[in-house]
Amino acid sequence: MDMIRVNNLTKFFGAKHAVDGISFAVERGEVLGFLGPNGAGKSTTMRMITGFIPPTSGEITVGGFDMLENPLPAKRLIGYLPENAPAYTDMTVHGFLSFAAEIRGLHGGARKKAVSRAVEMCFLEAVLHQSVETLSKGYRHRTCFAQSIIHDPDVLILDEPTDGLDPNQKHEVRQLIRRMGATKAIIFSTHILEEVDAVCSRAVIIDRGRIVANGTPQQLRQKSEWSGAVTLRVIGINAATLQQRLIQIPAAKKITVIKEDATSVTARVFPQPGSNSVLAQGVADAAQGWRIEEMHTEEGRLDEVFRSITLPDTAKQAEAKQ
Amino acid sequence: MNSWANIKTITKRELGAYFSSPLAYIFIVIFLLLCGFFAFAVQPTLLTRGQASLAANFFFWHPWFYLFLVPAVGMRLWAEERRVGTIELLLTMPITAWQAIVGKFLASWLFLGVALAMTFPIVLTVNYLGHPDNGVIFAGYLGSWLMAGSYLAVSCLTSALTRNQVVSFILSVVACLFLILAGFPPVISLLESSGRPWFVEAVASFSVITHFEGLQKGVVDSRDLVFYLSLIGFSLFSTSVILRGRRAG
Numbered sequence: 023m024d025m026i027r028v029n030n031l032t033k034f035f036g037a038k039h040a041v042d043g044i045s046f047a048v049e050r051g052e053v054l055g056f057l058g059p060n061g062a063g064k065s066t067t068m069r070m071i072t073g074f075i076p077p078t079s080g081e082i083t084v085g086g087f088d089m090l091e092n093p094l095p096a097k098r099l100i101g102y103l104p105e106n107a108p109a110y111t112d113m114t115v116h117g118f119l120s121f122a123a124e125i126r127g128l129h130g131g132a133r134k135k136a137v138s139r140a141v142e143m144c145f146l147e148a149v150l151h152q153s154v155e156t157l158s159k160g161y162r163h164r165t166c167f168a169q170s171i172i173h174d175p176d177v178l179i180l181d182e183p184t185d186g187l188d189p190n191q192k193h194e195v196r197q198l199i200r201r202m203g204a205t206k207a208i209i210f211s212t213h214i215l216e217e218v219d220a221v222c223s224r225a226v227i228i229d230r231g232r233i234v235a236n237g238t239p240q241q242l243r244q245k246s247e248w249s250g251a252v253t254l255r256v257i258g259i260n261a262a263t264l265q266q267r268l269i270q271i272p273a274a275k276k277i278t279v280i281k282e283d284a285t286s287v288t289a290r291v292f293p294q295p296g297s298n299s300v301l302a303q304g305v306a307d308a309a310q311g312w313r314i315e316e317m318h319t320e321e322g323r324l325d326e327v328f329r330s331i332t333l334p335d336t337a338k339q340a341e342a343k344q
Numbered sequence: 345m346n347s348w349a350n351i352k353t354i355t356k357r358e359l360g361a362y363f364s365s366p367l368a369y370i371f372i373v374i375f376l377l378l379c380g381f382f383a384f385a386v387q388p389t390l391l392t393r394g395q396a397s398l399a400a401n402f403f404f405w406h407p408w409f410y411l412f413l414v415p416a417v418g419m420r421l422w423a424e425e426r427r428v429g430t431i432e433l434l435l436t437m438p439i440t441a442w443q444a445i446v447g448k449f450l451a452s453w454l455f456l457g458v459a460l461a462m463t464f465p466i467v468l469t470v471n472y473l474g475h476p477d478n479g480v481i482f483a484g485y486l487g488s489w490l491m492a493g494s495y496l497a498v499s500c501l502t503s504a505l506t507r508n509q510v511v512s513f514i515l516s517v518v519a520c521l522f523l524i525l526a527g528f529p530p531v532i533s534l535l536e537s538s539g540r541p542w543f544v545e546a547v548a549s550f551s552v553i554t555h556f557e558g559l560q561k562g563v564v565d566s567r568d569l570v571f572y573l574s575l576i577g578f579s580l581f582s583t584s585v586i587l588r589g590r591r592a593g
């Protein structure tokens with residue numbers, strides 16, 4: 023059964039169409055990455071799923087419970103880390119986590135156990151009795167993260183969980199998300215693309231309130247014009263000759279010369295759409311007799327996919343004209 | 345059952361927040377100094393006339409003390425949650441908005457109750473000096489606490505309107521001032537000059553002062569209790585409507 027199911031979700035803020043007909047589902051054991059530029063509607067979507075703001079229209083079910091009709095059982099299943107990781111600054115870390123456990127219905131020994139488990143998972147021992155107000159940003163973030171997993175929820179919604187952390191902390195948090203992803207349904211948003219590979223089993227790219235791409239990181243990468251592109255360095259040839267020969271390959275779309283010096287030329291051949299897999303063979307045939315020093319096939323780059331499908335209209339038009 | 349457990353958890357957290365901040369102690373000290381000063385120094389008849397003037401010298405001033413002190417206690421209730429963003433945690437927990445509102449309100453009201461209870465040396469003093477009717481004094485305390493609760497519920501409402509505590513404070517003082525002035529003698533006599541007694545009565549019936557008079561004299565009239573409790577209920581209900589509207593965008 024899908025743990026999270028969102029159908030045709032829409033949100034207007036006044037006249038502003040922040041979320042425009044988003045639908046998707048997340049199963050247990052899946053980590054879904056939300057990618058998208060700032061203002062795309064990622065946080066708004068998460069706020070609706072967690073029941074913080076009501077949608078203008080659309081349906082949300084969590085663990086089979088309708089978030090709008092029957093919010094309490096739905097909310098019980100969710101752990102939520104809001105954007106900017108808010109926490110009560112007038113409490114100690116321990117006090118804050120105890121409060122979170124208690125409001126989740128954990129009392130006495132169960133509460134103690136839940137708190138110490140979350141503290142251990144988020145490496146908070148050192149600051150346990152420190153006031154939240156005096157914590158560094160990384161610790162504050164992890165304190166709020168600990169709050170979200172205190173009741174070992176089936177569903178985790180994490181809004182930019184690695185924002186503001188140092189590289190070591192980022193690494194720890196990603197490991198944690200991936201580990202928990204085995205048994206939970208997780209949605210997390212980010213604009214760091216390397217996280218998608220590190221953590222997600224699937225990703226959606228959101229732009230101006232709509233889902234513009236949806237698939238595994240591998241599938242998304244294949245949308246890149248870089249995917250299947252062949253880069254090669256050839257010795258003892260000039261760029262013009264090289265380009266002439268390469269452009270005759272049927273699978274080649276365009277050739278760019280990356281570097282040319284006295285002894286060698288480095289160039290990249292981009293494939294025609296749909297011919298990613300045959301381009302390398304074509305290049306190898308065309309290159310017979312050349313002294314090739316280096317040649318490899320590109321996997322495709324997420325950042326390029328991201329940029330090409332989330333560009334604003336004006337930039338797309340400008341690019342089309344060129 | 346479950347909903348009381350949630351309310352209790354919220355109330356406990358909020359009370360902890362009050363007492364972990366120096367503002368709470370400053371508030372209590374200011375309140376006690378004001379009470380002591382007005383009871384014994386402004387009109388020193390308390391020392392000679394005892395119980396009768398506990399109403400005139402002590403409770404009489406409470407509507408005015410509360411005018412500034414209660415909004416100072418209530419202004420942070422929702423404004424601070426919104427400024428820091430913890431409202432997003434609180435309202436995505438498996439509790440209803442109503443439980444959160446009631447829990448937070450109860451914490452502040454209990455806090456005001458503690459401050460009020462700490463004026464007990466004044467009661468001891470009048471008992472030492474004479475033989476006051478302690479039932480009357482108790483009714484006065486009850487009225488004072490209910491009045492503080494109505495101011496507080498109004499502050500709770502204005503606090504939900506904004507993320508800025510100062511704005512919340514000012515709005516709440518203005519609203520509470522109206523609740524006082526509607527029954528303030530100079531305003532009443534001004535209205536009486538209009539020659540429409542029903543109008544005067546209608547306005548005065550909205551005043552926290554009018555409903556406090558009986559209780560100061562020891563008359564516990566259910567209409568006065570109903571007035572305070574409905575003012576609290578109405579304000580808290582409006583708070584829930586505002587919170588919902590704010591999130592709907």
Ligand SMILES: Nc1ncnc2c1ncn2[C@@H]1O[C@H](COP(=O)(O)OP(=O)(O)O)[C@@H](O)[C@H]1O
Binds near residue numbers: 058064593
């Ligand atoms: N409470 C609000 N009132 C008005 N507009 C809002 C509100 N919250 C978000 N928006 C607008 O909705 C759009 C989506 O915002 P958001 O969901 O925060 O984007 P993201 O998290 O992807 O960066 C933005 O243009 C933002 O300005």
Ligand SMILES: [Mg+2]
Binds near residue numbers: 064066
């Ligand atoms: Mg966001």
